[in-house]
Structures are given as C-alpha cells and as structure tokens.
Amino acid sequence: MEKILRGPKGFKVPNVSYGEFIYERLRNAPERVVQIDAKSGETLTNHDLLKQSVILSKELMNKNIKINKTIMISSENSNNYFIAVCATIFTGACISPINPAYLEEEIRHCLNISKPQIIFVSRNTEKLIHRIVKSMTSNIELIQLDNDTELNGIDTIHNIINNSKEFLIDNDLYNFKPEKIPRPFEQEVVILYSSGTTGLPKGVMLSSRNLLALWYAKTNIVFAKHLEDAIYLILLPFFHGYGFSLMMFIITVGAQAIVMKSFQPELFCESIEKYRVTTIPLVPPIMVFLAKHPLVSKYNFDSVKDLICGAAPLPIDVRKAVQERLGKNINIRNGYGMTELTVVTSVSPNNPKNIETIGCLFPGIDCKVIDPETSKSLGKHKTGELCFRGDFTMLGYKGDPEATSQTIDNNGWLHTGDLGYYDHDGYLYVVGRLKELIKFNGFQIAPAEIENLLLTHVDVNDAAVFGQDHEAYGQIPVALVVLKPNATSTPEQLCKFINDRVSPQKYLRGGVTIVKSIPKNPSGKILRRELHKLVSKL
Numbered sequence: 001m002e003k004i005l006r007g008p009k010g011f012k013v014p015n016v017s018y019g020e021f022i023y024e025r026l027r028n029a030p031e032r033v034v035q036i037d038a039k040s041g042e043t044l045t046n047h048d049l050l051k052q053s054v055i056l057s058k059e060l061m062n063k064n065i066k067i068n069k070t071i072m073i074s075s076e077n078s079n080n081y082f083i084a085v086c087a088t089i090f091t092g093a094c095i096s097p098i099n100p101a102y103l104e105e106e107i108r109h110c111l112n113i114s115k116p117q118i119i120f121v122s123r124n125t126e127k128l129i130h131r132i133v134k135s136m137t138s139n140i141e142l143i144q145l146d147n148d149t150e151l152n153g154i155d156t157i158h159n160i161i162n163n164s165k166e167f168l169i170d171n172d173l174y175n176f177k178p179e180k181i182p183r184p185f186e187q188e189v190v191i192l193y194s195s196g197t198t199g200l201p202k203g204v205m206l207s208s209r210n211l212l213a214l215w216y217a218k219t220n221i222v223f224a225k226h227l228e229d230a231i232y233l234i235l236l237p238f239f240h241g242y243g244f245s246l247m248m249f250i251i252t253v254g255a256q257a258i259v260m261k262s263f264q265p266e267l268f269c270e271s272i273e274k275y276r277v278t279t280i281p282l283v284p285p286i287m288v289f290l291a292k293h294p295l296v297s298k299y300n301f302d303s304v305k306d307l308i309c310g311a312a313p314l315p316i317d318v319r320k321a322v323q324e325r326l327g328k329n330i331n332i333r334n335g336y337g338m339t340e341l342t343v344v345t346s347v348s349p350n351n352p353k354n355i356e357t358i359g360c361l362f363p364g365i366d367c368k369v370i371d372p373e374t375s376k377s378l379g380k381h382k383t384g385e386l387c388f389r390g391d392f393t394m395l396g397y398k399g400d401p402e403a404t405s406q407t408i409d410n411n412g413w414l415h416t417g418d419l420g421y422y423d424h425d426g427y428l429y430v431v432g433r434l435k436e437l438i439k440f441n442g443f444q445i446a447p448a449e450i451e452n453l454l455l456t457h458v459d460v461n462d463a464a465v466f467g468q469d470h471e472a473y474g475q476i477p478v479a480l481v482v483l484k485p486n487a488t489s490t491p492e493q494l495c496k497f498i499n500d501r502v503s504p505q506k507y508l509r510g511g512v513t514i515v516k517s518i519p520k521n522p523s524g525k526i527l528r529r530e531l532h533k534l535v536s537k538l
C-alpha cells in the first residue's frame, strides 16, 4: 500500500479562464491603490490597471493576439508590468516573463521554447532584444513598457493605450468580456522558466486551474485573515514564479504592493517605515540582512506582521536572530515551493511546534516521500524524495514531453528532487536536495547550462558545475574543468569566458578548479555527489 500524506480537500475550482477571474476581482474595488513604486512614489489604482489593461488587450487582439499565442515580457519590476500581463491574459493568450538581466544566449533559449508573437521590453532590455529579433526569420513585434522612450521605431505601451480607438467610457470598462477559453484547465496562462530536476531551463506551463487552485488555497488557509488590509513590500523580481504569483495574488485579493526594482538596503528600510508595510515575502539572504545589518536598527519596523521566507533553505540561526532582533510579534513563515507546482505548496503557520517546518500541505495537494533508490513510498518521519500530486501540478514543460514525463510519473506524482519528510501531525520538512539545481540568492542556476557553455571553449575537454554552500547567498556555483592536452587557459580566463556569457546571478563566484577527470558512472552521467569531495581533497 502506498503511504500518502493527503492535504485538505481541494476547492472546486470554477471552470473559468484566469482572465475572467482577474477581471471580476479588479472590478470589485476600483478606487483601491494596488501598486506603489517604492522609489518614485507613483501609484496605480485598480481602475488604472483595469482600464489600461482592457484597452491594451483590445489593441493586442487587433494585432491578432488570441488563444494559443504567446507574449513574452522582459522588464524590471514596474507599474506597467502587470498592465501588460493582465492585457495579455484577457486576450486568452499566454504570458511568458523572462529575466531582464538575460544575455543573448539565455534570451534565444527562452525564445525557442515559448515562440512569442510580441515581446514587451523595458528601457534596459530593448536594445539587445531588438538586435536578436532582427536576426531571426520570425516576425516578432516589440512594445516598450517604459513610457518615455521610443527608439528603433518601437511603439510604447503609453502611445498604444492613449492613441487607441478602443477608448472606453467607464460603462464599457465594467462590461468588458475577457476572452473565454474553451478548456481553461488544459490551456497555459503563463510560461515560467525552470530547469526542474535536471538539464537546461524549460518552459513551465501553468493553467487557469493551477493559478485558481493556488488562489483558493491561499485565501482560505487558516492564517489568511484580512488579506485586503495587507501592505506587501515586493523586492522579488516579477519574472520569477515567486514574485509573479505574489503580484497576481495581491492584485486579485485587493491588497497593496510597494514595489522595488531590486533590493536596495536603504530604500527597503525606508519603504517599510514610510508605507507601514505589513508583509514581506523574501529569500534567505534578505533574512541575513535583517539579522545583521546596522541599517535595520535605524528604522521603525513596528508595522511588519509577516515575513515569508522561501525559495531556498532558511538556516535556523538566521531565523532566530531575526526573531530576536525584530521582536516576538513578527511571524516568520517558511514557504516552500517549486515553479512546476504553481510555485508554492506550503507555508509554515505562526509559531509552529518545530520551527524548521515548511508547514502543512495546501488544500488540493497530496504528498508522498519515496526512497530515491527503490521508489518505494516511505511513511512518517522517513527522509526521501518529496513528490506531490494535485491541482497545483503544472501542465508540463512546453514542447518537451520527454522532460515532462521524467518529472511527472504515470500516476501524476511530480518528483521534486528535494529531500524531506513529514511528521505525525502532517508537517513537512525539507532537509536537502537530490537534484543538480543550484540556488543563488533564491535564483535558479542550472549546472548543465554552464557546463555546456564551458564545453564550447577550445581548451575545455570536460566540465562539471556544482553549488558550494555560501553564508550570504545560500550557494555559489563552482566549476571543475578538465583541460585539453597542451591547453593554456587559466582558471581566471575560463571564469571570465562564462561570466561574459551569462546574467550576473550565474557568475562563477566559486571559481574554476582544474582537475584531471570528472567522476562519472559507466553510462557517462556525472556523479554529482562526488564533486564536492573532489574539491575538498585538493
């Protein structure tokens, strides 16, 4: 008999498209301020968001954007970001956010997966994306999200909305009908990028069902009271599932987000005090900042009720230090999730019995823990690979049925590649990672991507990349390289070779170590657990 930990019964997710759902939620409280730019103070109300995204969606439909089409977005966090996201979703098309720091190869990789018809770009990403798109045979249109520039003949979102013939009087706005999707449970609404348990980044397809199941679970879990009174400080990037799903949550629940483009210590502290922030979703390195940085003592953090830490393990001593410094009244919650599972599957409650827990299962999710060698399901308190099944399981990886079936087995269980267990009371714990994924600052680094790049270097015979524990960042990538005979490249040169080709979070901060051989099994697979040992022996 399989040993399964069953989550609370899931909610009956309505059979509507996510666009119809967002629209209804936004219509409810038009006057509310949904988003404030932390730096400029610029505000966006539900009415602004609704009006601009409805007009933009009509213009996108005039450009033949509809169901089964995709729009990519490459921008830093901004007030216009979710106007573009909502507009796209209203048309029935799918939105695919990418990291605005991506360099050429990283962008091309994502373009090959999601094949967009339009890309929303920002002031910073326009030039590179314009050049890439010009070199391609497919016809991709760019739209500038930042209002003040109009370079390379690229129209701005501002112009498109303000010059639109689809001008709406409020009556029209409140009678708009987002595109109905015939089978919303099977249609992707968003494509996010994740390397999952192995290989290169892939396009994670999430459906209306996935996103609605998350919404119902989050709005109904025990600690979710007075959601609309929450003032969130968002420093997480919108392109990652964590930031993306939270912003969608804030928008649809009627809460407020103070949004930063990136983590800037002073602005972070100032914003908490100025806007009386109640809730801060963050990653472990920001917890380290809260525990240690002198700036934190200079500001008033009295309004803060909840810190939600996720995306990487939260060291207990860091957690304790933050609690001690900020006081007992702050709830520190550990959130666990994975892009492939609609980003989050559990969040720890207030004052759990054991503070190391990541909480109990959200409604609509079941869990089992399996022995990594035999795949046999293990019972309570036994550590193995965490597998989940239910409403949160992604549709699959875009255009990659093979990778999908390697991740979701025939019985619908999604294998996370994380090691963990559950206790007698149904609380879950993550204790390690089986998969090759490296997490730097909560960001994903796929070793295969850096290994493949190293192998394109003329001097490199073989390469392996792994994550080394790091106090501030969680992990940093280290490369082991076997040189070709007579090769002259130095570790520094190889490091630079990589750092010139990848976005900053993937920099080889742990350096390159030259080795004689990479440990592999008989079929040529890297024995990843041996890599650490190899470096410590040197």
Ligand code: 4UU
Residues within 6 Å of the ligand: 194, 241, 242, 308, 309, 310, 311, 312, 313, 314, 334, 335, 336, 337, 338, 339, 340, 343, 344, 347, 358, 416, 417, 418, 430, 433, 439, 442, 443, 444
């Ligand atoms: C130990 O990181 C995420 C999602 C994080 C998230 C989002 C909303 C957490 C809480 C929340 O409320 O997704 P990915 O796909 O980038 O990375 C997934 C991997 C997991 O498989 C695990 O290895 O990131 C690691 N991870 C964690 N590890 C995520 N959360 C945790 C955690 N403890 N709390």
